[in-house]
Amino acid sequence: MPTSWEDYIKGPSNQAAIQSYRALSEGAFRPLRRVLANVVKTCEPSSIACLGAGVLNDIPFDELVLSGAAIHLVDLIPGIVDRGIGQSVLIDRNADDADIDNQGTDDACVFCALGAARAAKWCKRFNGAGRPDSSRICGGFTPVGGNAKGCLSYERAELPNVLYQDVTGGYATAFGHAALNATEKAISWKQAFGIATAAAKQLRNRRERLDIADGSIDLVTSSMLLSQFEHEPYDYFSRQVAARLGPPSAREENRLHRTLEKLKNDLLLNQIAAHCEEVARILAPDGRFFVAFELFHYDPARDAWFMVPEMHAALGRLAHHFNFDFAALPPADSIVTFKLGEASSVVQNFLMRHKHAA
Numbered sequence: 001m002p003t004s005w006e007d008y009i010k011g012p013s014n015q016a017a018i019q020s021y022r023a024l025s026e027g028a029f030r031p032l033r034r035v036l037a038n039v040v041k042t043c044e045p046s047s048i049a050c051l052g053a054g055v056l057n058d059i060p061f062d063e064l065v066l067s068g069a070a071i072h073l074v075d076l077i078p079g080i081v082d083r084g085i086g087q088s089v090l091i092d093r094n095a096d097d098a099d100i101d102n103q104g105t106d107d108a109c110v111f112c113a114l115g116a117a118r119a120a121k122w123c124k125r126f127n128g129a130g131r132p133d134s135s136r137i138c139g140g141f142t143p144v145g146g147n148a149k150g151c152l153s154y155e156r157a158e159l160p161n162v163l164y165q166d167v168t169g170g171y172a173t174a175f176g177h178a179a180l181n182a183t184e185k186a187i188s189w190k191q192a193f194g195i196a197t198a199a200a201k202q203l204r205n206r207r208e209r210l211d212i213a214d215g216s217i218d219l220v221t222s223s224m225l226l227s228q229f230e231h232e233p234y235d236y237f238s239r240q241v242a243a244r245l246g247p248p249s250a251r252e253e254n255r256l257h258r259t260l261e262k263l264k265n266d267l268l269l270n271q272i273a274a275h276c277e278e279v280a281r282i283l284a285p286d287g288r289f290f291v292a293f294e295l296f297h298y299d300p301a302r303d304a305w306f307m308v309p310e311m312h313a314a315l316g317r318l319a320h321h322f323n324f325d326f327a328a329l330p331p332a333d334s335i336v337t338f339k340l341g342e343a344s345s346v347v348q349n350f351l352m353r354h355k356h357a358a
């Protein structure tokens with residue numbers, strides 16, 4: 001049975017798995033959250049849009065809320081951002097310089113820190129009665145449990161603005177649909193690649209807009225998102241074809257090698273181009289675009305670092321759309337190491353501005 005693109009991206013909605021990954025990766029993502037928190041302090045944006053926000057592992061949600069900026073969080077997967085916010089409401093005690101004193105023994109909720117009138121705008125379950133055991137969390141607070149932090153009761157109120165939309169102007173979604181069509185029509189891998197390659201090219205002109213006004217955002221972030229464009233929606237396409245036609249024979253695989261590489265590359269670069277165009281549309285004239293992606297990976301088997309070649313091309317594509325701003329991002333924040341279990345990567349961070357900006 002083929003899987004639709006919509007069902008595929010939802011994945012298994014296993015809340016326990018999301019929570020345990022959060023607890024496990026808490027320290028690994030901290031350097032990235034610190035860099036973004038510094039960017040917010042330096043740029044003092046009045047509006048922030050985090051594209052590909054996911055479960056907010058790499059986003060210092062507490063700092064964003066305390067900054068007072070209008071916040072927009074966008075992701076393709078329905079419900080994921082709301083789950084992420086529930087896990088991000090507690091102020092990070094270990095952040096270098098949390099904005100408020102939170103060195104006590106009890107947890108502090110970032111919405112409660114705003115005061116009762118404002119907290120109710122962020123969380124429908126805010127209960128101003130407070131708790132006998134804490135002055136920093138409200139009566140509605142239910143701990144997530146286990147090693148994970150967060151509030152199980154959290155329910156989004158009018159803030160922040162959360163959008164479940166495609167940050168590639170609809171390109172990834174449209175290709176997902178075309179990939180299923182290619183799978184259903186094709187009677188060989190070669191034919192499936194032919195249909196998919198034509199669709200990847202033809203869909204380049206398609207543009208759907210996020211529900212965010214032109215030129216309205218002071219800081220747009222795209223953190224660890226380009227690294228994902230390298231895999232999807234190509235993996236979806238190849239999995240659907242393999243499920244219908246079986247894996248390619250060794251001979252087919254040999255013959256299709258270059259076609260495969262070209263399709264993967266086209267999908268990556270077309271998604272980046274469409275993403276950049278949408279970012280340029282919503283970015284304020286003097287706004288900043290923060291991009292973070294994994295440029296190097298560590299291979300423990302060879303004890304060697306290697307550069308992700310696709311990300312080199314990605315960098316070129318970014319430079320085509322935006323100017324780099326090295327003045328606003330100190331060198332120490334330009335590179336961070338991400339280490340989780342056996343996996344290590346070097347994440348490169350950039351601040352960019354409109355091409356036309358002085």
Ligand SMILES: C[S@@+](CC[C@H](N)C(=O)[O-])C[C@H]1O[C@@H](n2cnc3c(N)ncnc32)[C@H](O)[C@@H]1O
Nearest residue numbers: 052053054055056057058075076166167172224
């Ligand atoms: C690797 S995660 C980035 C880290 C993320 N901030 C987190 O903490 O989960 C990439 C996120 O981008 C989202 N994404 C990928 N392609 C997208 C698209 N075309 N439009 C919107 N979101 C997309 C994924 O659903 C995922 O949540």
